[in-house]
Each structure stands twice: as C-alpha cells, then as structure tokens.
Amino acid sequence: MARFPRSALTALVLCGGLLGPVASPARGEVCAVDDTDREVCLAAPARRIAALSPGATELVYAAGAGERVVAVVAYSDYPPEAREVASVGSHTRVDLERLVALRPELVIGWVTGNPAEQLERIEALGVPVFYIEPRSFEGVASAIERLARLAGTRVAGDAEAERFRQGMAALAERYAEAAPVPVFYQVWDEPLMTINDDHLIGQVLNLCGGVNVFGDLERLVPRLDEEAVLAADPEAILAGGMGEENRDWLTHWERYPELTAVDRDNLFFVPPSLIQRPTPRLLEGSRLFCEKLDRARERRGEQGS
C-alpha cells in the first residue's frame, strides 16, 4: 500500500508518543487501561484534553481536569463551563482539522459513539486516544479515577469517584429490601424505545427496587409497540422527553386509563440528562428514580384504603 509521505517531524512526534515512555521511563509517566482493555501511557499528565462526547466531557470535569479540556463536541452542556470550550463538531463526525489545531495531548473517545476510522486517524497523527464507555456504576467510578490518573488530578478525581461509589452503595443498601415495582422506562417515543436489564438505566431501575417489565428482552435498547406496553401493564411509567421539562410523552399514555400506571397517576418525568449519561450525575438521577418508585409504593396504600 502506498502511504502518504509524512513530514519528518510528525514521524518524530509519532515515535516519541509510542516509544518514548518505553525507551526512557520518564518520572512523570502516567498509564491507565481504557474500556477497550488497551493501556494508554503518557510521558507526563495531559495538559490539553479533547473530549469527543458529552459524557466524556462530564467525566473529565468530574475527574477534576476541567481546566485542561481544550475541545468538546456538540451538546457538551454540562458542567456549564463546558459550553465555553471550543467545539470540534459532533460526536458522529469530528472536524479533525480543528481538533489537531487545538493540539490536544490526549483524546477521550467513545467506543461505539465516535466513528472508528476517525479515532484511528487521530492515533495515526500521534495523539493518544483513551476509549471510554462505562456500562456499570463501577465503570463510571473507575472511568473518573482513570481519567484523573492521566490528567494528574488524582486527589480530586479519586474523591469524586468515591463520593459517587458511596452514594450508589447507600441507595443500593436502602432499597435492597424494597417492595418490587413493575416499571416501564421510555427512552424515546417514535419509535417507542425502552432499555433492558443490562443497560445502565436498567441497572438503576433494579437498584431502586423496580422491575423492568421489558428487562428480559435481548436487545440493549429494544423498540416496542404500544400494545406491548399495554400487555405488560406496568405499575409506573418513567420517561425522559425532548428537553429537560417536556412531559408530552407521559400525557400520551393518559388515553389508556386501564393502565395501572395511569389509574394511579404513576407517570413520572425524569430529566434525561440525569439518567441517560454515564456520569456522576447518574447518582442524582438514581435518587430521583428511587423517589418516584417510593411514591408509586405509597399510592398502593391509598388504593387499598
């Protein structure tokens, strides 16, 4: 295969990035294993970080390295400071030119969200890519710790990871014996989509003592028809929506008064950004989830009396 001629200096940078740490283990060297099980090593903690998904941006800020973020992608709206950072396009299509021009020392990629060929290209240009995609509560905590290690902000990062871990553990303990509540969680309306038990949101449901009525389905994000929901007859329906306050998806269900969830008014809105991103805000979202399910349990008593 013909290759495009590289300038000598880029080649030098490339070799430096790959071989440098091996040849002479610098004192500031930091390493971490990413979510594709590759070890990423940097000669020194990264001072310029590009986060290629809104979730990655949140995690880097949570790791205490917010000031080192030099590039984000569209919809990176949390924490609010992230809105001020230069954007390099969307997570599905990154503007490589703009990204390279910002001279990142570390790129945080999203395993299934970013185009593989673009991440490969970034690595070929000599910028290390750390792939993340947390699929469990522990995955979120450890992602924060690993990012903190690469950014040299372990004190702040480890503390935040610990806060998250303990918060989730406290919820788990509190709801370990809670009465089960059959729940339908709506991810999207057209097509109607939910999640199964393997999904992070499904794990939150189980944590709060909810029973996902579609938890056994094969696919991570199954598509359904309304009939399936009517047949499953959940006791509570939880939904996000378009935007942080839009309850339209829930009012849609009110046309079916025979649904237990509608009958008992157990239609709950949960802001999607609190629950759909694998970040420390998931703790807040989980607390909200658990409160809603508690309310559903209280209404059982009201019905009986």
Added chain:
Amino acid sequence: MIPMIRPLGALALAALAALALSVALGSVTLPPEEILAALGGRGEALSRTLILELRLPRSLAAFAVGGLLAVAGALMQVLLRNPLADPYVLGLSGGASVGALLAMLAGFGSVLVSGSAFVGALVSTLLVFGLAHGHGGWTPARLLLTGVVVAAGWGAVITLMLAVSPAQRLPGMLYWLMGDLSHAGTPWPLLALLLLVCLLVVPLGRSLNVLARGPLQAAALGVAVRRLEWTLYLAASLLTAAAVTGAGSIGFVGLVVPHMLRLVLGNDQRLILPACALAGGTLLLLADTLARTLIAPEQLPVGVITALLGVPTFLFLLYRGQ
C-alpha cells in the same frame, strides 16, 4: 486530436484551481505563505500535519472518487443505452453498503469496513452478471432489469439492518450511506486506477461511439458487441466498487457529470470519458471543500452538496440546450 486539447486543457486547469482551493480552505485558516511552506515540507509542524496529512490526501481522494464515478456513469450510460443509468443502477452500491454495514454492525475498524464494502460490491457485480447471463441470450434491457431488481433487494436488506441496529451505531451507518470522504484513506490507489482507466478506454473510444448508436450498427461495422459490452460492465463495476469503497455511496456525480459534458461537448466518447474524469473529480472536490467548511466545525455529507451544486447547473444546461 487537436480539437480535444482545448476542452480537456480547460477542464484540467479547473481541476487544478479546485485542488488549490480545496487545500487552501479548511476549518482552520492558514495564511497562504504557511500553506506553501507546508507543501514544500517546511513550516510549522502543525500546518504540515493539517495540509499534508489531512487536507491534501482527502482532496486527492475526493478528486479520484469523483472522476471514477463520472467515468463509470458514462460507461454505464453507453452500455445500457439509457440516459437514467448511473454507476449504482445495477445494485453495486447496494451490495457495497450491505458489506460495509455488516462490518460496522460487527464493530470492525475502517480497513475491514472498506474491505467488506469492496467484497459486497464484487458479490453484487457477479450476482447480476450471472443472473443476467441466465438461459438464452442476454440484452442490455435484461441486464438493466436484473440489476434494478437486485438493487431493490439490497435496499430492503439495508433498511432491515438499519431497523435492527443499535441506536448509537446509526449515525455512522447513515453517514456511510450518504457518502462521506472523511474515511477515505490514502488516495494513491484510486488516482492510479483513474489514470489507468483513462489510458485504457480512450483506444476503445471509437468502438464505444459506434455502440452508442446501437448494437446492430456496431456489429455491422465489425465491433465484437457482446465482448465489448461485458468489458464495459466489468470495467464500470470495478471503478464503482473502488469509488464506493473509498467514500461510501456518493450519489449524483455519476449520473449528471456525463450528461452535462455531452450537452456541452457533444457525444464523442474519446473526449467525454477523459473529460468525465476531470469534471467529475472537480465537482466532487468543490463539493467536499464546501461540505467540510460551510458550517465548520460541523461536517455535512458531501452527497448533499454534489446535488445542490449539480442540479441547478444541469437544469440550466438542459434548458439552454437544443
């Protein structure tokens, strides 16, 4: 030969101008002297990366893909004697898309996606070739029908795959289906193929001119019609497969560039085919430059721009023509 030099020279100049524009423009603004220095291998490391690693390979790949598609389209139009023919009419892009989407679903990297697309394109080519051959004689009409039905089958498979794919993989798949040059790798094989094909088809030009008037006349004039038609089919398929592998299925270039050139230059294949290589390349080069700069840092799919540029130009030429 003399009357051909002027239009081809003008098109070559336009292509060079488009190449210069495409290298000069990007979402990062570089001063002209910095660009020249980078092209000469000097200047800052960053601008050399931007120019030599990102912009120039992509621009050359855009030119090559556009040229391949336009030549393939022109060959298909001669072969099928149908003005609506384009490189994808016989289901080739469908086969390539199914291959690429399968590789994406399996989570493979870009090399395997391209390889799988190429295999899909070849499978589709052989399928149509074998089926159109069938029992009894074959005609371009039979080839066209076979191809169109195979294409419809691929279309259904693609829709099915999109419907069952995990949500986070959809954007990547849709971008591939819309055609996109950001994953075009090294441009040299595509450019070499384009050059080779131009050199090979020009000697065939006279036979093609005769064939365009009808197979009976061609046969009467001593052209081995059947063999020429299969050569055309395989050549056009190979070119399309290479283009689709490089950049996904970019529509419109292969259909409209040959027609545009015929309206302006007349229907001499010896002139039209090399002109297609130059004009198709130029159109896609300009479209890709716009696609990556118009709303930067967001990137548009290049197929949108080829149509938005090509449709008014074509309609104007058609309206003005006799």
